[in-house]
Each structure stands twice: as structure tokens, then as C-alpha cells.
Amino acid sequence: MNRPRVIVNCAMSVDGKIALPTRKQLRISSDEDIKRMYKLRHESDAVLVGIETILSDNPKLTVKEKYIDNPKQPIRIILDSNCRTPEDALAVNNAAKTIIITSKKCNKKYNDNVEIIECETDDENQIDLNYLLELLYNLKIKNLMVEGGSTIIWSFLNKRLVDDLYLYMAPIIIGGANTPTMADGKGIKDIDELITLEIIEVRKLGPGILFHFKMIK
Numbered sequence: 693m694n695r696p697r698v699i700v701n702c703a704m705s706v707d708g709k710i711a712l713p714t715r716k717q718l719r720i721s722s723d724e725d726i727k728r729m730y731k732l733r734h735e736s737d738a739v740l741v742g743i744e745t746i747l748s749d750n751p752k753l754t755v756k757e758k759y760i761d762n763p764k765q766p767i768r769i770i771l772d773s774n775c776r777t778p779e780d781a782l783a784v785n786n787a788a789k790t791i792i793i794t795s796k797k798c799n800k801k802y803n804d805n806v807e808i809i810e811c812e813t814d815d816e817n818q819i820d821l822n823y824l825l826e827l828l829y830n831l832k833i834k835n836l837m838v839e840g841g842s843t844i845i846w847s848f849l850n851k852r853l854v855d856d857l858y859l860y861m862a863p864i865i866i867g868g869a870n871t872p873t874m875a876d877g878k879g880i881k882d883i884d885e886l887i888t889l890e891i892i893e894v895r896k897l898g899p900g901i902l903f904h905f906k907m908i909k
């Protein structure tokens with residue numbers, strides 16, 4: 693199958709949490725990591741998030757000039773089966789092109805920079821990621837940055853569709869049994885389904901640590 697290179701990027705606390713217990717966003721990355729994250733966005737053809745990240749964080753998903761000179765804005769992709777993306781969400785503003793991936797007809801009215809693509813679903817009734825990646829490849833998206841949240845990252849890892857994983861660990865603890873972690877979803881059923889990674893690099897970045905993993909398929 694022809695598909696883009698998939699790079700997952702995520703910032704977590706020492707206890708593996710990626711948001712507040714209320715699921716609201718908090719700043720986990722340091723300035724140094726934010727700069728690295730923007731560079732990765734700038735170098736990617738597209739950035740992808742799930743609908744719950746749009747609803748909880750309302751991110752713009754663009755590259756800020758403050759961090760990158762002459763930024764190139766990647767296409768923003770939202771996995772949103774039921775077309776819940778609000779018409780005034782920042783990720784569908786005029787700053788860049790956005791593709792909303794749904795599994796049914798969408799009657800919302802977005803601006804002209806927004807394209808809605810209906811996609812096949814898998815046996816769990818979610819957007820079929822294999823189908824999606826082939827579709828994105830045919831749209832000339834060769835480098836895809838997946839930014840979250842936990843359910844989306846789990847799905848990409850579980851389907852073994854991740855090439856690189858960049859994980860910034862900040863020296864903070866958030867706690868909370870139901871606080872989102874880097875990979876939630878259903879989790880593996882048995883030990884033979886373990887997802888294994890190879891460590892490529894570990895380095896200190898500002899006050900935290902940056903891990904670069906590759907997935908062992």
C-alpha cells in the first residue's frame with residue numbers, strides 16, 4: 693500500500709498524561725520543544741487530529757512565524773465521522789487548507805478552504821486508517837504529522853501505521869485515573885499484541901526529555 697510517512701508527536705508528563713483530568717489542554721511542552729514541534733509541522737505536508745481534540749482544545753494547527761521564518765502551512769486534517777467540527781473552530785479558519793474526514797454526508801457550511809471527504813469505515817465503525825492513508829498519499833501528502841489525541845494515537849499505533857514517534861516528557865506529574873494518556877483506546881487484548889518500539893534517540897531538551905522511537909512492525 694502506498695501511504696505517507698506517519699510521524700506521531702506528543703507531549704506528556706512523567707506519569708504519561710497529555711491533558712488535565714478535565715481533558716482540557718495545558719501547556720506541557722517547553723519553549724525548546726514548542727520550537728521543535730513547529731519545525732516538524734512546517735516540514736510536514738499535513739497535520740492530523742481527532743475531533744475530540746478540536747472540541748476540547750480548539751487548536752489552530754498552523755505554524756507560527758514567531759518560531760519559524762517564512763512558515764509553510766501544512767494541510768489540517770480532522771478525523772470527524774459525524775461532522776461535529778464547529779463552523780467557527782480555529783482549525784477551519786482561513787489560515788490554511790483543512791480536510792474534514794467524515795463517514796457520512798455533512799451539511800455544515802465551512803469556508804472555501806475546507807474540503808469534506810467521506811471515507812470508508814473499519815470493522816469498529818471508525819474511519820478506516822489504511823484507506824485514509826492511501827487517499828492522502830494520492831493527494832500528494834507524503835509526510836503526515838499525527839498530533840493526537842490519545843484515541844487517534846492509539847488507533848495509528850494499534851494498526852501499526854506509525855513510522856516515527858516523538859515524545860516529549862516534561863518533568864511534571866498530573867495524575868488522575870481518567871486523565872488522557874498518550875495512547876488510550878481499547879488497549880491490547882493479549883501479550884502477543886504488544887506494540888514494540890526501537891529507541892533511536894534520547895536527549896535532554898530544555899527542562900524535559902525528548903524521545904525518538906521507531907516502530908518495530
Ligand SMILES: NC(=O)c1ccc[n+]([C@@H]2O[C@H](COP(=O)([O-])OP(=O)(O)OC[C@H]3O[C@@H](n4cnc5c(N)ncnc54)[C@H](OP(=O)(O)O)[C@@H]3O)[C@@H](O)[C@H]2O)c1
Nearest residue numbers: 703710711715742744745773818819840841842843844847
Ligand atoms: N499533549 C499533547 O500532545 C496533546 C495533543 C493533542 C491532544 N491532546 C489531548 O487529547 C485529548 C483528546 O483526545 P481524545 O482521545 O479524547 O480524542 P481524539 O483522539 O482527539 O479524537 C477521538 C475521536 O476521533 C474520531 N475518530 C475518527 N476515526 C477514528 C479512528 N480511526 N480512530 C480513533 N478515533 C477516530 C472519533 O470520534 P467520531 O466517532 O465522532 O469520529 C474519536 O472519538 C484532549 O484532552 C487534548 O487536550 C494532547
